[in-house]
Amino acid sequence: MTLHRRDLLRTGLLAGGGLLLGFSLPRPGGRMARAGQADQVGPSPTAFIQIGTDNAITLIMPDTECGQGIWTSAAALIAEELEVGMDQIKLMPAPPDAKLYASPALGEQATGGSTSIIGDWERLREAGARARIMLIQAAAQKWHVDPATCVAQEGVVHHQASGRSAPYGELAEAANALPVPGKVTLKEPADWTLIGKPLKRLDTPGKVNGTATYGIDVQVPGMKIGTVAASPVIGGTLKSIDEAAARSVPGVRDVVKLRNAVAVIGDHFWAARQGL
Amino acid sequence: MIDLNINGQTHSVDVPPDMPVLWVLRDVVGLTGTKFGCGIAQCGACTIHLDGQAVRSCMLPAGAVGNAAITTIEKIGDSPVGAAVQKAWLATEVVQCGYCQSGQIMSATALLEQTKKPTDEQIDAAMAGNICRCGTYVRIRAAIHQAAEA
Numbered sequence: 463m464t465l466h467r468r469d470l471l472r473t474g475l476l477a478g479g480g481l482l483l484g485f486s487l488p489r490p491g492g493r494m495a496r497a498g499q500a501d502q503v504g505p506s507p508t509a510f511i512q513i514g515t516d517n518a519i520t521l522i523m524p525d526t527e528c529g530q531g532i533w534t535s536a537a538a539l540i541a542e543e544l545e546v547g548m549d550q551i552k553l554m555p556a557p558p559d560a561k562l563y564a565s566p567a568l569g570e571q572a573t574g575g576s577t578s579i580i581g582d583w584e585r586l587r588e589a590g591a592r593a594r595i596m597l598i599q600a601a602a603q604k605w606h607v608d609p610a611t612c613v614a615q616e617g618v619v620h621h622q623a624s625g626r627s628a629p630y631g632e633l634a635e636a637a638n639a640l641p642v643p644g645k646v647t648l649k650e651p652a653d654w655t656l657i658g659k660p661l662k663r664l665d666t667p668g669k670v671n672g673t674a675t676y677g678i679d680v681q682v683p684g685m686k687i688g689t690v691a692a693s694p695v696i697g698g699t700l701k702s703i704d705e706a707a708a709r710s711v712p713g714v715r716d717v718v719k720l721r722n723a724v725a726v727i728g729d730h731f732w733a734a735r736q737g738l
Numbered sequence: 739m740i741d742l743n744i745n746g747q748t749h750s751v752d753v754p755p756d757m758p759v760l761w762v763l764r765d766v767v768g769l770t771g772t773k774f775g776c777g778i779a780q781c782g783a784c785t786i787h788l789d790g791q792a793v794r795s796c797m798l799p800a801g802a803v804g805n806a807a808i809t810t811i812e813k814i815g816d817s818p819v820g821a822a823v824q825k826a827w828l829a830t831e832v833v834q835c836g837y838c839q840s841g842q843i844m845s846a847t848a849l850l851e852q853t854k855k856p857t858d859e860q861i862d863a864a865m866a867g868n869i870c871r872c873g874t875y876v877r878i879r880a881a882i883h884q885a886a887e888a
Contacts (some may be wrong), residue, residue: 669836672771691888730765
């Protein structure tokens with residue numbers, strides 16, 4: 463029997479219920495609102511793109527960056543159609559919201575099995591294209607010109623005939639009020655400036671200065687740390703434990719008895735580990 | 739209470755003296771850039787500087803630090819050598835998953851503070867305690883040479 467790496471990955475993925483998801487909350491206020499207008503034709507691009515009136519362009523990454531470079535590839539898919547440079551964008555992980563961010567290939571909000579680009583290939587380029595069309599439309603309405611005479615480039619909409627231009631941030635609020643376009647025409651491969659080109663990783667600066675948040679780095683107010691000793695044999699159940707020693711460890715808050723395991727809760731990992 | 743000099747600031751922490759500095763940094767002070775890998779000083783992910791020397795914080799008791807200055811990945815860029823190492827790391831695209839790279843950068847910076855132009859052999863010897871499961875060793879060596887030229 464030959465086991466391929468991808469089979470192993472897929473098996474592991476399904477058995478484990480999906481790989482770790484980064485999580486954080488969308489930035490509130492002043493951003494293009496989230497999806498949800500009932501009368502829209504296509505899905506709102508705002509699930510993946512937030513443009514602030516301060517011209518901050520934030521792309522929401524549906525996939526977990528594990529070193530495979532997906533944050534750079536996924537960002538390039540959006541940026542290619544949005545017409546923004548890779549140096550103009552900030553990235554953030556998608557919050558837990560399977561309706562908006564489930565992988566089209568896996569059917570759940572998960573990353574694995576080399577499915578990210580397969581799933582993102584159309585939805586992220588379409589999101590970028592829809593946002594660009596809405597921004598151009600907003601500029602054209604503001605200038606009372608035909609949208610077809612405007613072009614978007616490096617985060618700015620230009621109307622060459624009159625020499626006017628406006629950065630996306632200035633147009634974001636007006637664009638947000640427009641209907642989301644339905645079917646969009648994506649750029650031809652010959653016109654790509656980012657897709658298929660060598661790009662610098664966007665996630666690595668935070669990984670050389672300690673600011674990147676890995677799963678183990680997530681901290682919430684009042685958070686405690688737990689360690690677990692599970693039954694060493696399948697079907698084993700907990701008979702009794704002497705909690706005194708664990709509770710005497712400085713920083714240990716609780717000893718939790720489970721059917722087949724014991725957990726020690728501490729103020730920090732050291733306490734939880736010493737107490738176990 | 740134990741007073742620790744971390745990145746130029748004094749932190750008074752209420753922890754047992756045998757608690758490793760790693761957990762003081764991560765769970766008490768909130769500096770999560772220093773990583774937990776093995777907890778037994780075998781992988782180097784938790785490397786910090788103690789008075790400029792690279793040490794494994796997972797086996798360093800808080801009570802043993804005394805007045806020594808602790809520097810972590812969050813502030814290593816304040817030193818010219820640390821900043822050069824970080825720059826070379828990005829230019830060379832050293833990072834794959836990045837989990838071990840805080841420790842790699844701390845070890846590399848300590849090396850370059852002491853040996854301005856290390857040879858491959860000196861780099862390999864100084865970096866031998868830092869394991870990278872992604873296998874970025876070749877790029878790490880190239881980046882250290884690049885930082886040495888900066």
